Amino acid sequence: MLKIGDFSKLSRISIRMLRHYDGIGLLVPESVDEFTGYRYYTEAQLPLADRIRSLKAMGFSLSAVSEILKAYRDPRALREYLLIRREELKDQAEKTAIQLRILETTINRLGKDENVMEYSVVLKEIPQREVASLRGIIPSYEKEGILWERMMQEIAPQKVQYANPCYSIAVFHDKEHKEQDPDVEIQLSVQGNYRNTEHVVFKQVPAVQVASATFKGSYDQISVVNQAVANWVRDNRYDFDGAMFTIYHVSPAQTRNPDELVTEICFPVRKK
Structure with a gap:
């Protein structure tokens, strides 16, 4: 039998946590002295303690650890728990990377002129064009690459010829900013006639008048660019008139920097 202090050292779990695990029935001592209340463990309980510690290190909650331990001898069930946790951690890592990037951008801007008018806004017409179009609901705006990958796979067999200039566009159809499941359409300018595929539609897009601002650098600037466009629209007596879209002149597909x-x-606009 092992005293709680010895078991703590061997298992690398603090006495405080061992008492807590006992209280919730996760790791119960082999025996408890009825007079002193001292807890005693056995060497045979060390593997269980190690499983608990490992699962906690993976970020599982104690309630989840309890459920997983019940299925620990079932490789399929255990694998399913671990795969789900892996996806959760990947999602957290992506969100953390975005937060770090925003922090870095903000730090770099400190002390610099943040006048939104540093972004030049122009009124222009995006001409009528023939496009390959794919529209879908995606998990988040950052997952737009899912649509581009699908489009490229589906149009590749037809050896599609791109127009010059070849506008690579993403249209955001929702009436509001969406925290999840945004409705996004991507368009690629083409020349020639092609068959529609399972998800891609070839169509003509009419010319549209837009208030436009071009910027270089990370997408973390978009909110400030939007402010510049909003100010221009107000000052020049225009109204917003349709779904906002972006043109990727140099996209993540072309550079990792x-x-x-x-x-x-681009914001479609009309004169008041």
């Missing part, structure tokens, strides 16, 4: 990205934000 966010400082090299070149993006044009």
